[in-house]
Amino acid sequence: MAGALAGLRVLDLTDQQGALAGKLLADLGADVVLVEPPGGGPLRTIPPFWQGLPDPERSLFFWFYGTSKRGITLDIARSSGAALLRRLAAEADVLLESAPPGRLAALGCGPEALRAVNPRLVIASITPFGQRGPYRDWRASDTVAEAMGGMLLVNGHRGRPPLRALGLQAYHQAGVFAAVGVLGALFARERTGRGQDVDVSLQAAVAGALEHVPGLWHQAGTVAARQGTLHWTRYFRVGRCRDGWVMHCTVGDWTSLVEWVKADGVAADLGDPAWEDVRHRAAGAEHLFDVLDAWAARYTVAELVEGAQLRRIPYAAVRPPEGLLRDPQLAERGFFVPIEHPELGATVPYPGPPFRLTATPWRISRRPPRLGEHNGEVYGEVGITAAELSTLRAQGIV
Amino acid sequence: MRPLDGVRVLDFTWVVAGPVATRILADLGADVIKVERRGATDFGDRRGGLSGTLMRGKRSVVLDLNRPRGLDLARRLVALSDVVIDNFSARVMSNLGLDYEELRRLKPDVVCVRMTGFGLTGPHRDHVSYGPTLQALTGYTLLMGEPGGPPAGFGYSYSDLAGGNLGALAVLAALWHRRRTGCGQLVDLAQLEAVASVVGPALLARALDGGTSTPTGNASQEAPGAPHGVYPCAGDERWLAITVFTDEDWGRFAHALGDPEWTRAERFATRTGRLEHAAELDRLVATWSRDRVAEQAMAVLQGAGVAAGVVANAEDLCARDPQLAARGHFVEVPTPEGRTVRIDGPPFLLSETPARVGGPGPLLGEHTEEVLGELLGLASEEIAELRAAGAAG
Numbered sequence: 110m111a112g113a114l115a116g117l118r119v120l121d122l123t124d125q126q127g128a129l130a131g132k133l134l135a136d137l138g139a140d141v142v143l144v145e146p147p148g149g150g151p152l153r154t155i156p157p158f159w160q161g162l163p164d165p166e167r168s169l170f171f172w173f174y175g176t177s178k179r180g181i182t183l184d185i186a187r188s189s190g191a192a193l194l195r196r197l198a199a200e201a202d203v204l205l206e207s208a209p210p211g212r213l214a215a216l217g218c219g220p221e222a223l224r225a226v227n228p229r230l231v232i233a234s235i236t237p238f239g240q241r242g243p244y245r246d247w248r249a250s251d252t253v254a255e256a257m258g259g260m261l262l263v264n265g266h267r268g269r270p271p272l273r274a275l276g277l278q279a280y281h282q283a284g285v286f287a288a289v290g291v292l293g294a295l296f297a298r299e300r301t302g303r304g305q306d307v308d309v310s311l312q313a314a315v316a317g318a319l320e321h322v323p324g325l326w327h328q329a330g331t332v333a334a335r336q337g338t339l340h341w342t343r344y345f346r347v348g349r350c351r352d353g354w355v356m357h358c359t360v361g362d363w364t365s366l367v368e369w370v371k372a373d374g375v376a377a378d379l380g381d382p383a384w385e386d387v388r389h390r391a392a393g394a395e396h397l398f399d400v401l402d403a404w405a406a407r408y409t410v411a412e413l414v415e416g417a418q419l420r421r422i423p424y425a426a427v428r429p430p431e432g433l434l435r436d437p438q439l440a441e442r443g444f445f446v447p448i449e450h451p452e453l454g455a456t457v458p459y460p461g462p463p464f465r466l467t468a469t470p471w472r473i474s475r476r477p478p479r480l481g482e483h484n485g486e487v488y489g490e491v492g493i494t495a496a497e498l499s500t501l502r503a504q505g506i507v
Numbered sequence: 508m509r510p511l512d513g514v515r516v517l518d519f520t521w522v523v524a525g526p527v528a529t530r531i532l533a534d535l536g537a538d539v540i541k542v543e544r545r546g547a548t549d550f551g552d553r554r555g556g557l558s559g560t561l562m563r564g565k566r567s568v569v570l571d572l573n574r575p576r577g578l579d580l581a582r583r584l585v586a587l588s589d590v591v592i593d594n595f596s597a598r599v600m601s602n603l604g605l606d607y608e609e610l611r612r613l614k615p616d617v618v619c620v621r622m623t624g625f626g627l628t629g630p631h632r633d634h635v636s637y638g639p640t641l642q643a644l645t646g647y648t649l650l651m652g653e654p655g656g657p658p659a660g661f662g663y664s665y666s667d668l669a670g671g672n673l674g675a676l677a678v679l680a681a682l683w684h685r686r687r688t689g690c691g692q693l694v695d696l697a698q699l700e701a702v703a704s705v706v707g708p709a710l711l712a713r714a715l716d717g718g719t720s721t722p723t724g725n726a727s728q729e730a731p732g733a734p735h736g737v738y739p740c741a742g743d744e745r746w747l748a749i750t751v752f753t754d755e756d757w758g759r760f761a762h763a764l765g766d767p768e769w770t771r772a773e774r775f776a777t778r779t780g781r782l783e784h785a786a787e788l789d790r791l792v793a794t795w796s797r798d799r800v801a802e803q804a805m806a807v808l809q810g811a812g813v814a815a816g817v818v819a820n821a822e823d824l825c826a827r828d829p830q831l832a833a834r835g836h837f838v839e840v841p842t843p844e845g846r847t848v849r850i851d852g853p854p855f856l857l858s859e860t861p862a863r864v865g866g867p868g869p870l871l872g873e874h875t876e877e878v879l880g881e882l883l884g885l886a887s888e889e890i891a892e893l894r895a896a897g898a899a900g
Contacts, residue, residue: 113684125729129705137680155730157712169715170729173708237814239856242833248814250750251729256737257816259824261748263662264651270737271746271818272659273725275650276707278669282854285672285705290855290862292679293510293535297860299686300508305859313836316824317854318668320523323837324550324557326821327849333662333821334744338648341663345639347648354658356643361635423635427658429720430646430706431713438631444700445714458714463704464677465626468692469684 112138113469117295119203120144120194121178122185124151125251125277126311127207127235128174129284134203134291135177136462136471142487143178144185144194147505149480159453165480167453172477176448176459180478181487182507190506191217196491199226203291207235210245220306230304231294233287239310249311254279258315259322266337275430283314343394344387347427348402353410354427357401359390361422369420375404434458448476481507508860509536514682516540517581517588518565521547523638523664524698525594525622526561527671532590532678533564534853534862540588540878541567542581543871545900554867555840555848563840563850564865568879569872569900572603576898581605583883585613589685590678594622594698597632607693616691618681622674626697636698638664645702646710652722669705670698726785732756732778733785734792737818740801746818747801749792749808754778756813763811764795825849840867872900 117139121131135141143150152171159167183197184190195218198204204223206213213219220232234240237249252273255261260279265272290307298304316323321341325331338347344360359366363385370376377400383389390397405413410426417424426432433439444461462471484507488498501507514537518529521543533539541562550557568584571577582605585591591610593600600606600621607619621627624636639660642648648660677694685691703710709728713720725736732752740747751760754777761770769791774780781788796804801817808815817823825837838852853862879885879899893899 113680116687133676151730155708157708157716159715169712170708173711238830239834242830244809244830247809248812249816250727250735250748250752250814252725252727252735252737253748253750253814253816256746256748256818257828257830259819259821260665261737262744262746262818262820265659265662266657269653269656270725270739272651272653273737273748274661274665275647275728276705276709277728278665278705281705281707282669282672285669285676286853286855289531289672289676289679290857292676292683293855293862294857294860295683296510296535296679296686297508297857301859303859305857308856308858310830310834310854313831313834313854316831316836316851318665318672319851320663320665320668321557322663322821323825323851324560326825327560327837328552328556331821335662338658338660340639345637347643347658347660354643354649356640356648358637358640360637418631418634421635423637423640425636425640425643427643427648427660428646429649429713430703430710431718431720433645433703433706433710434714436644438625438629438634438699439703441629442626442697442700444703457711460704460706460710460714461700463673463701464694464696465700466677466681466684466692466694468690469681 110470112472113466114139117203118201119205120197120201121205123205123207123235125155125174126280127205127284127287128152129281130205130233130235130287130291131178132174132176133284133288136473138469141178142483143175143180143478144183145180145480147182147184147507153480159455172457175477176473177475178478179483179487180481181484182481184506185216185218187506188217189504193506194218195223195226198223198230200491201227201230202295203231203233205233205235205287210236210240224304228303229298231291231298231307232304233291233307233309235283235287235309235311237311239313240308251277251279254311255315258312259319260315263322263333263335263341265335267335271335278318279311279315282318283309283311286314286317339394343391346394346398348398348405350405350408350410350413355405355410355413356425356427357398357405358423359397360387362420365420366422369416370401370404373404373407376400446473448473450476509862510860511535511537514538514590515588516590516592517542517584519591519593519595520622521594523561523667524671524674525592527668528622528674528678529565529592530561530563531672531675531853533865539565540584541565541869543567543569544571545569545871552848553870554842554846555850559848559868560851562868565869566874566878567869567872568875571897571900574898576893576896578603580879580883580893580899582613585610585617587882588614588617589682590618590620592620592622592678596635597621597623597627611691616685616689618678618685618691618694620674620678620681620694620696622670622696622698624698626700627695638667641666641698641702644699646706646720650720650722653724654722656722666698666702670696670701673701731782733781734788736789738793738796740796740804741798744820745801747796747804748816748818750814757781759811760808760813763808763813838864840864842867875899
C-alpha cells in the first residue's frame with residue numbers, strides 16, 4: 110500500500126540538526142533522496158556502531174535517521190556539483206537543508222537560484238537560530254539549543270545543575286516542525302502554484318515544545334524553577350517501590366487511590382475530605398507524596414502499577430528506554446519493525462511509527478542507504494547517462 | 508492566505524497534548540472548533556498565557572454530549588468537518604457513539620485522529636496516562652539524571668508537546684492523502700509510541716545490543732566531545748551551555764578564554780584525551796565561567812565560533828532574547844475586551860503564506876451561538892432553547 114505522501118520528491122541535504130524531517134517524510138511514503146558529500150555525511154561518523162566497529166556503514170546514529178531514504182553523493186562545493194544539485198532540484202517538490210545561513214546561496218544553490226529552475230520548490234532550512242536576526246550566524250549543538258530555547262533550566266534537582274533531555278530533542282522538534290512547515294507549504298502551493306521557504310530555528314522549535322515556562326511568565330511574571338521530579342502542576346512525583354521507581358499521580362481517581370491506601374492501613378490524613386479538592390492536593394503536594402512514598406515502598410513497581418490501572422489511576426513505571434522492548438502493549442502492536450541489512454547478515458529492530466495512518470500505513474520502505482548506493486538510479490532519473498556519471502566520479506563530484 | 512484556509516477541524520481535545528496538535532492547525536489557517544463542556548479545569552486566563560497559547564485562534568462551543576440533543580449537535584457538526592480529533596482514552600468516543608465507523612457515516616471522507624495514551628488496540632488500550640507517566644514509561648525520567656544519581660526527568664510534560672506536535676503532522680499527512688485521493692481515514696496515535704519514536708538512536712542501540720542504559724548527565728549524545736554541558740556563571744541560577752566537539756572547536760575555545768595555561772595541557776590536546784579527562788575539564792571550565800556574566804561569556808565564545816548559550820529562564824526567553832524577538836516568536840494579541848495578552852507563536856516561518864496566531868484563546872462557549880447559527884443554521888430562539896435545556900452552553 111502506498112504511503113500518505115507517495116509521489117512527493119524530496120532532496121535531503123541536512124546533517125543531524127534536520128535529519129528527522131526527512132525520515133518522517135520518507136517513512137510516510139515520500140521519495141526522499143539523501144544527498145551526502147562524496148566522503149559521507151557527518152552522521153556516519155557518530156557512534157555507536159554496529160558490533161562496536163567504527164565504519165561509515167555501521168553507525169546506528171546514521172541508521173536511525175536514514176530509514177526509507179535513497180542515498181546519493183554530490184560535492185556541491187564545486188560548481189559542477191552545484192549545477193547538478195540545481196538539475197536535481199528542478200525535478201523535486203521539496204529540498205531540506207541545514208547549512209549555515211547563506212552558505213547554499215554562496216554556492217549558487219540558494220532559494221533564488223533553485224526557484225529559477227523550479228518555482229514550485231519548497232525549501233526548508235533547519236538551522237540553530239533561523240535565517241535572520243542577530244544570532245543567525247551563531248553556532249549551536251542540541252544541548253545549546255535546548256538551553257537557549259528554555260527546555261533545560263527546569264529539568265533537574267534543586268541545588269544541582271540543570272539537565273539536558275534524553276535524545277536530541279531540539280533536533281527532533283525542529284525536524285517535526287520542518288515536516289509540518291513543508292506540508293503547510295505544499296498545501297499553499299496547491300493554490301498559488303509556487304513554492305516557498307520554511308525557516309525553522311532549533312531554538313524556536315524548543316520554545317515551541319515548552320509547557321509552563323513561557324505561559325506562566327506571560328500571565329503572572331513567574332520564572333519557573335527546577336523542582337526535581339515534582340511536576341510543575343504538583344500532581345506528579347517519582348516515588349520508590351521495593352524494586353524500582355514509580356510515577357505517582359494525584360489527578361486520577363482520587364477516591365479509589367485513598368480507599369486503597371486506607372485499606373493498607375497507611376493513609377495517615379489522606380482521608381480528610383479537604384484533599385478531595387485538586388487545588389488542595391497541589392498545595393500540599395510534598396506532604397501528600399511523602400505519605401504515598403511510604404505506602405508505595407510495600408509494593409513492587411509491577412504490583413503498584415497494575416493495581417492503579419485497575420482503579421483507573423494513571424500510575425506508571427519509571428523505567429529505562431529498553432523497557433519499551435519488553436512492553437506487552439508495544440509488542441502486541443508491533444512497534445519495533447525488523448528490517449533486513451542483507452550485507453551485514455543482520456535483522457535490525459527499528460523503533461516504529463509516531464502514529465498509525467490506518468489506510469496509508471507508516472512504513473520503513475528500505476534500510477538506510479549505503480554511501481552513494483543510488484547514484485546510478487537517481488542521476489539516471491534526471492537524464493544523466495552512465496558515461497557522464499563515470500566522468501563525474503572521476504572528477505570526484507560524485 | 509494561509510495553507511489550511513477552508514479546512515474545518517472539530518476539536519474534542521483537552522488538557523495539553525491534543526490542544527497542542529490543533530493549535531498548529533489553527534496557526535496554519537484551519538477553522539478549529541473546540542467542543543467543550545462546562546466545569547473542565549483551565550490553566551487560568553483563557554485568553555493568553557498558558558491556556559491562551561494552547562487555545563490560540565480556536566473557536567469554543569459548549570455542548571453537553573451526555574444529553575441526546577447536545578450529542579445531536581455534535582454529530583451535525585461532524586458532518587461539516589474535515590478533521591475530527593480527540594485525546595480521550597480509547598473507550599470515551601466509542602461510548603459516546605462517536606467512533607470512526609459512525610463518524611464516517613456522518614462524513615464519508617472525514618480524517619479522524621484519535622490521540623490516546625496507549626493506542627486503540629493492545630492489552631493496555633484502556634490504561635490511563637498523563638504526560639509525566641508517558642515520559643516515565645519511555646525512559647526520559649530515569650535517563651535524565653546525573654551519573655549514579657536519582658532520576659530527575661523533565662520538569663514538565665514534554666510528552667504532551669512531542670505527541671501534540673506529531674499529532675499535527677499526522678493530520679497534515681492524512682489531509683494530503685485525502686486531497687490526492689478523496690479518501691479520509693482513521694489515525695491511531697498512541698502517545699506512548701509517539702514519544703518512544705523520538706527517543707532516537709539510543710533506543711535503536713538498546714534494541715540491538717540488549718544493553719542497559721544509565722544516566723549520563725549532560726554528556727553529548729551526538730558526536731562525542733568535551734567540554735560539553737552546563738557551567739555556572741555569576742549570579743543565582745545562571746548557567747552557560749558549552750559544546751566542544753573537534754580539535755578545531757577546542758582551539759577556538761581555548762583562544763576565546765585567552766589561552767590559559769591549563770588549556771595547553773597535553774592531555775587535553777585530543778578529543779580522546781579531553782573525553783578521558785572530562786570531569787577535570789568541567790571543573791577547569793567552571794573556574795573560568797563562575798565569575799562571568801552568562802550573556803557576556805556566551806558572546807565571547809560565540810564571537811570565537813564556539814557553540815555556547817545561556818540556559819534561559821522564562822524571563823530570558825520571553826523578555827530578553829533578541830533572537831526570538833527578531834523572529835516575532837511571542838506575540839501581543841488584542842482581546843475583544845480591549846486587553847492585550849501575550850501568546851507563543853508557531854516556531855516555523857513560511858515566507859509566502861505565514862502560519863500565525865489567528866487570535867487569542869476563546870472564552871468558554873464564546874462561539875456557541877456563532878457556530879450553531881452560521882454552520883447549522885439555527886435561529887437565536889432555537890439556540891436559546893437548547894441552552895435552557897442544557898444541551899448547549
